[in-house]
Amino acid sequence: MSQPAxxxxxxxxxxxxxxxxxxxxxxEYCRAILVRRDLNLEKVGQIGDLPREVSPIQIGTEGIYRNxxxxxxxxxxxxxxxxxxxxxxxxxxxxxxxxLSDAQLEYTVSFLAKAPEPLPPEVARARxxxxxxxxxxxxxxxxxxxxxxxxxLPFEYWDKKDVLFADLRTSDAxxxxxxxxxAAPLLFLGESVEFDELHLKNLRALDAGxxxxxxxxxxxxxxxxxxxxxxxxxxxxxxxQCRSILDARDPNLQVLEKFNAKQDIKPIIPLGARGKWxxxxxxxIGFQVRxxxxxxxxxxxxxxxxxxxxxGFRYLTVYxxxxxxxxxxxxxxxxxxxxxxxxxxxxxxTYVLFDTEFATTTYVLGEFPWRVHVGEKNGIxxxxxxxxxxxxxxxxxxxxxxxxxxxxxxxxxxAFHFPGSPPPARGIFANQPAPFTGQASSMWxxxxxxxxxxxxxxxxxxxxxxxxxxxxxxxxxxxxxGTEASFVTDSxxxxxxxxxxxxxxxxDLRNNWAYFNLALINESTGQGYxxxxxVSYYTGSETEGSPNDSAIVPSVAPGRYYLRVEPEMAKNATxxxxxxxxxxxxxxxxxFLLAAGMLLIPPILTTWRAAxxxxxRWAQSDFAGRQ
Amino acid sequence: MKHPMYAIYGALVLAFVSFAxxxxxxxTRVNEVRNIPKTVRDNPGAYRSHYGGYYRYFGGK
Numbered sequence: 001m002s003q004p005a006x007x008x009x010x011x012x013x014x015x016x017x018x019x020x021x022x023x024x025x026x027x028e029y030c031r032a033i034l035v036r037r038d039l040n041l042e043k044v045g046q047i048g049d050l051p052r053e054v055s056p057i058q059i060g061t062e063g064i065y066r067n068x069x070x071x072x073x074x075x076x077x078x079x080x081x082x083x084x085x086x087x088x089x090x091x092x093x094x095x096x097x098x099x100l101s102d103a104q105l106e107y108t109v110s111f112l113a114k115a116p117e118p119l120p121p122e123v124a125r126a127r128x129x130x131x132x133x134x135x136x137x138x139x140x141x142x143x144x145x146x147x148x149x150x151x152x153l154p155f156e157y158w159d160k161k162d163v164l165f166a167d168l169r170t171s172d173a174x175x176x177x178x179x180x181x182x183a184a185p186l187l188f189l190g191e192s193v194e195f196d197e198l199h200l201k202n203l204r205a206l207d208a209g210x211x212x213x214x215x216x217x218x219x220x221x222x223x224x225x226x227x228x229x230x231x232x233x234x235x236x237x238x239x240x241q242c243r244s245i246l247d248a249r250d251p252n253l254q255v256l257e258k259f260n261a262k263q264d265i266k267p268i269i270p271l272g273a274r275g276k277w278x279x280x281x282x283x284x285i286g287f288q289v290r291x292x293x294x295x296x297x298x299x300x301x302x303x304x305x306x307x308x309x310x311x312g313f314r315y316l317t318v319y320x321x322x323x324x325x326x327x328x329x330x331x332x333x334x335x336x337x338x339x340x341x342x343x344x345x346x347x348x349x350t351y352v353l354f355d356t357e358f359a360t361t362t363y364v365l366g367e368f369p370w371r372v373h374v375g376e377k378n379g380i381x382x383x384x385x386x387x388x389x390x391x392x393x394x395x396x397x398x399x400x401x402x403x404x405x406x407x408x409x410x411x412x413x414x415a416f417h418f419p420g421s422p423p424p425a426r427g428i429f430a431n432q433p434a435p436f437t438g439q440a441s442s443m444w445x446x447x448x449x450x451x452x453x454x455x456x457x458x459x460x461x462x463x464x465x466x467x468x469x470x471x472x473x474x475x476x477x478x479x480x481x482g483t484e485a486s487f488v489t490d491s492x493x494x495x496x497x498x499x500x501x502x503x504x505x506x507x508d509l510r511n512n513w514a515y516f517n518l519a520l521i522n523e524s525t526g527q528g529y530x531x532x533x534x535v536s537y538y539t540g541s542e543t544e545g546s547p548n549d550s551a552i553v554p555s556v557a558p559g560r561y562y563l564r565v566e567p568e569m570a571k572n573a574t575x576x577x578x579x580x581x582x583x584x585x586x587x588x589x590x591x592f593l594l595a596a597g598m599l600l601i602p603p604i605l606t607t608w609r610a611a612x613x614x615x616x617r618w619a620q621s622d623f624a625g626r627q
Numbered sequence: 628m629k630h631p632m633y634a635i636y637g638a639l640v641l642a643f644v645s646f647a648x649x650x651x652x653x654x655t656r657v658n659e660v661r662n663i664p665k666t667v668r669d670n671p672g673a674y675r676s677h678y679g680g681y682y683r684y685f686g687g688k
Contacts, residue, residue: 442629450637457641461648486671500651519674521663531657554653564671588647590654595644602633 008032010043018073019091022152025074033149033158045158050077050148054232055086055102056203056310059151063100063198065109069093072100074151078144078163082235082370085144089153097154099188100198104233104369105312106330107198108175110190119178119185123166125398131189136168136176137332140398146181157181171334171346192330195311203310219244220253229272229285230307234367245374248367259374261363265289268423269304269316271366275416277325282306282314286366292357292380305368313369316412317404321425322432323412324389324404333383333390333401341623344383344390346403351383351390354430355622359393382430389431406431428616436610443603450599458592466585470494470501477514477567478575486566491523492582498557499585504550507578509537514576517566518551522559529553535578552588 006015011030024035026047033045061072074089085103092098098111116131127138146160160181168176179186217226224241228234234248236256243261246253267287274283286305291298301319308314315326333344333351342353361376383390387406392399406429409422425432471492477485494501505516513536521528537547563580618624667674 439630443633446630446633446637450634450641453637454641454644457645461645465648484672486674488668488671498650500653519660519663521667523668526661526663526665528660528663529657530660551657552653552655553657554655555651562668564667564674566671585651588653591644591647591652594654595640598640599637602630602636 006041008034008043009041010034015041017152018071019095019097019152021091021095021097021154022073023155024149024153024157026150035156035158044156047150048148050150051079051084052232053204054230054309055105057086057088057100057102057200058202058204061088061200061202061204063090063200065090065092065098065100065193065198070098070100072151073097074149074153076149076153076157077147078165079147080142080144083233084147089151091152098190105195105308105310106192106328107195108190108192108330109198110175110177110188113176113187113189115185115187119187121185122164122180123178129168131176134170134172134174135334136170136174138166139169139332140167141165142167169330169332171331173329173331173347175330217253219246221246221255221258226253227272228367229283230309230313230367230369233307233313233369234285235370236364236372237367238364238372240365245364245372256371257373259364265363265365267302267304267365268318269412269416269418273416273418275306275412277306277314277415278311280308280311282308282311284316284366286368286372287364288361288368288372289363290359290361292359294355294357300362305366315402315404316407318409318412319429320427321409321423322427322429323407323409324431325407326391326402326404329390329401329403331401342383346390346401349385349388351385351388353622354382354384354389355620356381384431386431386437387433404431406433428613428620430617430620432617434610434613434617436606436613440603440607440610443606447599447603451596454592454595454599458587458589461587465587466496466499467587468495468584469581470584471563471582472579474577474579475565476575476577477569479569479571479573480575485568486517486564488521489563489565489580491560491562493560494556494558494584496558496585498555500588501553501556502550502583502586503553503563504581504583505533505535505548505578506581507535507537507547507576509535509547509576511538511540512536512573512576513545513569514573514578515568517564517568519564520553520556520561521564522557522561524559528564529556552586556584 008015008027008030010027010032013027013029015025015027026033031047032043033047034041035044057072059072059075063070070090070092072088073091076087078085083104085101088100088102090098090100098109101108123138123141125138125141129136142165144163144165146163149158164180166178173192175190175192177188179188217228219226219239219242221244222239222242224239226237226239228237228248237246237248243259244255245257247256269284271284271287274281284304285307288303289300290303291300301317304316306314306316317324317326331346333346336343336345338350338352344351357380359378359380361374364372364374379394381392389404391402409425413422473489503518507514516533519528519530531551533549533551535547535549536545538544
């Protein structure tokens with residue numbers, strides 16, 4: 001960046017160029033507008049009185065955009081019915097230049113681009129263009145009034161009056177402007193940027209006594225004192241005494257309207273409160289109550305307007321103790337179907353339409369960067385991707401998109417350092433995070449880990465459990481023999497720790513049944529375990545039953561035992577051979593299944609509660625019962 | 628571990644099932660009889676099983 005020097009042809013003051021490519025500049029001393037003619041400077045005009053400076057940016061401000069350092073060298077100021085904006089001419093350290101736009105503290109960086117197609121002589125809102133595979137939508141068409149210039153510009157620009165601009169947005173915060181200030185429209189393309197992203201320094205000292213933006217005034221209607229915290233940005237200010245809505249840009253605060261309210265409403269967050277959001281201080285400067293009357297049921301919510309002199313405006317909305325921190329979105333979401341519902345896609349997130357309604361403003365306090373009007377009705381569409389809510393507010397003139405993030409009352413109270421507790425939340429809100437949704441999936445993962453551990457444990461028990469064979473003998477039984485059927489086996493030892501004992505019966509039954517009365521009896525204590533097992537096995541065209549069976553006797557203390565056996569069969573049945581086999585310490589699959597069931601209970605309950613929460617959430621939407 | 632309470636609960640369940648396996652606990656129950664006379668050893672027919680006479684249910688006339 002070279003810095004050629006010259007003298008002002010009007011007053012002789014030295015003119016220092018920050019950018020060698022400048023075609024026009026202004027004299028800081030006599031405020032003459034100077035244009036380069038070959039090697040000379042020619043005065044072509046005079047800078048008029050400019051409105052009070054409220055932008056934190058000034059000529060000489062330096063910053064970084066996409067890893068390239070830049071400096072602000074010039075400025076064009078525009079005004080229109082609902083406000084004004086600056087086009088700051090920025091020059092990068094590689095000699096290229098672009099534009100940093102500052103409209104109510106919303107920032108975009110753009111560059112002159114070659115239009116991929118001939119630009120139309122006029123455009124209307126909602127018209128779409130596809131350039132380089134990206135869909136641009138015209139979001140506003142503004143007839144602006146050229147208000148003045150300062151510093152160095154890449155072209156002559158000093159004799160303009162009304163100029164037409166069309167702003168375009170995409171779903172990923174890209175930005176475009178069709179500039180109709182010349183005979184042939186020009187296209188500028190760029191993107192929206194956050195204040196912090198630009199790493200700006202050498203900013204205008206707005207904080208010096210807070211005088212640059214705060215004004216103390218009085219209501220022209222009732223004389224009540226008024227404070228403008230965002231002077232220069234606010235378009236409306238409300239007198240809390242007489243409920244007059246005043247023109248904040250008019251030095252005389254012209255009364256625009258008065259509104260009636262059934263009662264005074266005291267915001268639970270007082271105007272003037274300062275809270276910390278996104279690492280910066282924001283002041284509460286406005287408050288409004290809005291309501292819907294969908295399905296003949298009036299529901300109202302409160303909206304707080306937050307302001308930071310560098311970062312602009314944010315919103316806090318609250319309904320039944322459910323809060324959302326909201327900022328406007330410099331993008332136009334893509335409208336897409338999500339299943340059978342309508343949806344929107346923005347910045348990589350998919351949102352599902354939750355409800356559509358009309359909202360009416362019923363009460364206002366403080367100041368606003370728009371022409372606030374009690375009774376104003378806007379069409380609202382809410383799309384959710386928990387914990388975010390994407391909302392569109394439409395009037396006949398424009399559609400504004402905003403993105404909210406769910407906050408608990410405790411988070412809001414903490415941001416403002418309020419003592420005590422906020423009013424508790426009631427019911428479920430559209431984008432309220434379900435307390436169990438995230439937990440369910442992670443709990444299922446934990447459950448899988450525990451079940452895996454249990455399966456491993458089961459395998460280990462089956463591999464290494466004793467399963468000690470303590471008795472095995474074959475017997476025969478014939479019901480036709482007519483002798484005493486009952487008998488006792490030889491004694492056998494059950495050793496070691498208390499364990500279960502499995503008694504298995506293996507018969508040669510075929511198309512017959514037998515019943516075994518069994519008693520495992522401790523020889524020394526006389527304690528017995530009395531049980532019976534039926535064995536039946538029928539085979540033919542179909543097979544039923546089994547010639548074998550077993551029974552588990554739990555927690556058998558070590559000792560010497562015998563088995564009393566009393567087989568029974570039908571009186572006319574033929575004889576059978578059977579083997580009694582007794583084992584101790586046999587793994588019980590039933591216990592493992594019981595444990596698996598116990599491990600499944602918590603994730604099942606959590607999943608059920610999450611599903612129940614979602615059901616209650618969607619019961620409030622336009623799509624209740626149509627999920 | 629995102630769910631420490633569940634992890635503790637799961638560990639307790641696994642410990643419980645291991646202990647139950649070791650002790651030979653079972654989900655099935657058998658009829659426990661105390662003080663069976665030693666004479667059963669010599670005269671098994673004198674013992675009346677709780678489950679005796681099963682076949683009578685199937686015998687008909």
